[in-house]
Amino acid sequence: MNGLLVAGTTSDAGKSVVTAGICRWLARKGVKVAPFKAQNMSLNSYVTREGAEIGRAQAMQAAAARVEPSALMNPVLLKPGSDRSSQVVVMGRPVGELSARGYHEGGRQASLLPVVTEALAELRASYDAVICEGAGSPAEINLRHNDIVNMGLARAAGLPVVVVGDIDRGGVFASFFGTTALLAAEDQALVAGYLVNKFRGDVSLLEPGLEQLRALTGRPALGVLPYAHGLGIDEEDGLRVSLRGAVRESVVAPPHGADVLRVAVAAVPLMSNFTDVDALAAEPGVVVRFVDRAEELADADLVVLPGTRGTVRALAWLRERGLAQAIARRAAEGRPVLGICGGFQVLAERIEDEVESRAGAVDGLGLLPVRVRFAVEKTLARPVGEALGEAVEGYEIHHGVADVRGGEPFLDGCRVGSVWGTHWHGSLESDGFRRAFLRRVAADAGRAFVPAPDTSFGALREDQLDRLGDLIEQHADTKALLRLIERGAPAGLPFIAPGAP
Structure with a gap:
C-alpha cells in the first residue's frame, strides 16, 4: 500500500486543500509523494513541461509535493463548454466534445x-506515496455505476478513503453519516475516517459529537482543521483571488507608493484560468475585483479580460x-486594458470560429489589429520570452490562432496605446515583468503607484x-494517516445500513 483517497461530503468541502x-x-518528512485526481472538471488548467493539459489544482498539488506536474496526475480533464457539454481531455490531450449524458451514460x-x-499504478510504482483527490461526493449514487474518481477508483486500486466535511456550512455530522450510509458495503469497507474542515471556536465543544460519530459509524475523526483565512489555492472553479483568499475582492497590503492600483477583471462566461490575476493581487497596494457591470469599471486603473472557453459568447455578454462600450471608451482615453488568451481574442478586429461556438465570422471589439481563426488542433505550449526588458515565462491553452497585423509586439500578441493582448497565461507570475507592466499601467492611469x-x-x-x-x-x-497510506483501510469496519441507527 502507498496511497490514500481524499473524498468529500460535497464539492468545495476542502479536498484540494487537504490533498495539497x-x-x-x-x-x-522526506517522503517522495505525488498527487492524483482521476477526473477533474475545471476550466482552470495548466500545461506541463511535456505539453500536456491538466487541472491547475493538480499542478498546485505537485508544487506542494515538490515534484514536476505530469499528465499522470490528472489523466481525465473535463472542460465545460456549456451547461450540458464538455471537452474531454485524456492524458493531457483533447479527444472530443461530449454531452454530459453521452459521457456518463454512453459508456465513455x-x-x-x-x-x-x-x-495511478505508474505513479505508485515511482513514488513512496500517492495522495488521490476525489470529486464532488462519493455518495452521488446516481453516478456510482460509472464512477472512476471516487469509490470506483478506491475499489479498483484498493485505496483507503478519508472523507472531508466543511463544518462552516453546517450539518457536518449528518453529512459524514449520510455519505457513509449511502455507500455499498464494499465501498464502506474502504472508508477509514473523517476530517472536519474549517472549524471555528473551541474544539472541546465538538468532541462529544465526534465521539458519537465514532460510536455510530465505527470510524474515527482523524482531525479537526481550523478555519484559516488566506489559504485559497488554485481553484477548479469559482471567483476567488487565491493568494488573498477573498471572494470577488482581494485583501490589500499597504501600498509601496502613494496610491493603490485598482484592477477590474471582467467576469465573462466560461471564464478560464482566472488565477492569472493572483500575481497582481499579491502586489502590495493592488486591489483586484471581479466585475459584471459597466459602472464598476469607472474607478478601475486596469481592466483585465481573462481567458474564456467561449470567446464569442463572452463578446456577446460584454456587449449586452x-x-x-465602456472598454472601448477607456481605450480611446488611453486607460489600460489587458486581454489574456480568450480576452486577447475578444479585443481582435475579426474572429472566425467554426470550432468552439461554430458562429462563423464575428466582429471583435476592434481594439487590436488582430484577426483570429479557430483551429481544430489545440495549442498547448510553455513559452519563454522577454517583454518590457524583463524575462517572462508562461503557458498557452487555446484553439484560436492570432494573425497580428500591427501594433507593438507584446509576447505573442501586441500592444496599441494602452491596450495589451497576449495568449500567455501565467506571465504575470514573472516578478520583474509584472513590476515593469504595473509601472506602465500606473503611468498611463496617472497613479502614483510603485510596485x-x-x-x-x-x-x-x-x-x-507550507501553511497547508x-x-x-x-x-x-x-500517525493514523501514515498507517492508512502504508497499510490500507483496517479490516472489519462496520457496515451502516441506510436509515440506521
Whole structure:
C-alpha cells in the first residue's frame, strides 16, 4: 500500500486543500509523494513541461509535493463548454466534445477506468506515496455505476478513503453519516475516517459529537482543521483571488507608493484560468475585483479580460451589459486594458470560429489589429520570452490562432496605446515583468503607484503551501494517516445500513 483517497461530503468541502496539505507534510518528512485526481472538471488548467493539459489544482498539488506536474496526475480533464457539454481531455490531450449524458451514460466514462488505473499504478510504482483527490461526493449514487474518481477508483486500486466535511456550512455530522450510509458495503469497507474542515471556536465543544460519530459509524475523526483565512489555492472553479483568499475582492497590503492600483477583471462566461490575476493581487497596494457591470469599471486603473472557453459568447455578454462600450471608451482615453488568451481574442478586429461556438465570422471589439481563426488542433505550449526588458515565462491553452497585423509586439500578441493582448497565461507570475507592466499601467492611469521591489510570487506560493502542510501536521492525526497510506483501510469496519441507527 502507498496511497490514500481524499473524498468529500460535497464539492468545495476542502479536498484540494487537504490533498495539497498532506502532500506538503509528507514532502517535508522526506517522503517522495505525488498527487492524483482521476477526473477533474475545471476550466482552470495548466500545461506541463511535456505539453500536456491538466487541472491547475493538480499542478498546485505537485508544487506542494515538490515534484514536476505530469499528465499522470490528472489523466481525465473535463472542460465545460456549456451547461450540458464538455471537452474531454485524456492524458493531457483533447479527444472530443461530449454531452454530459453521452459521457456518463454512453459508456465513455467507464471506458476510461483502465486509463485512470494505469496512470495511478505508474505513479505508485515511482513514488513512496500517492495522495488521490476525489470529486464532488462519493455518495452521488446516481453516478456510482460509472464512477472512476471516487469509490470506483478506491475499489479498483484498493485505496483507503478519508472523507472531508466543511463544518462552516453546517450539518457536518449528518453529512459524514449520510455519505457513509449511502455507500455499498464494499465501498464502506474502504472508508477509514473523517476530517472536519474549517472549524471555528473551541474544539472541546465538538468532541462529544465526534465521539458519537465514532460510536455510530465505527470510524474515527482523524482531525479537526481550523478555519484559516488566506489559504485559497488554485481553484477548479469559482471567483476567488487565491493568494488573498477573498471572494470577488482581494485583501490589500499597504501600498509601496502613494496610491493603490485598482484592477477590474471582467467576469465573462466560461471564464478560464482566472488565477492569472493572483500575481497582481499579491502586489502590495493592488486591489483586484471581479466585475459584471459597466459602472464598476469607472474607478478601475486596469481592466483585465481573462481567458474564456467561449470567446464569442463572452463578446456577446460584454456587449449586452455595456461593458464592451465602456472598454472601448477607456481605450480611446488611453486607460489600460489587458486581454489574456480568450480576452486577447475578444479585443481582435475579426474572429472566425467554426470550432468552439461554430458562429462563423464575428466582429471583435476592434481594439487590436488582430484577426483570429479557430483551429481544430489545440495549442498547448510553455513559452519563454522577454517583454518590457524583463524575462517572462508562461503557458498557452487555446484553439484560436492570432494573425497580428500591427501594433507593438507584446509576447505573442501586441500592444496599441494602452491596450495589451497576449495568449500567455501565467506571465504575470514573472516578478520583474509584472513590476515593469504595473509601472506602465500606473503611468498611463496617472497613479502614483510603485510596485514593491521585493515581492516574490513564488515565495508567497511556497509560504501558502507550507501553511497547508502546517494544518495537517498540527491538526490531523498524522500517525493514523501514515498507517492508512502504508497499510490500507483496517479490516472489519462496520457496515451502516441506510436509515440506521
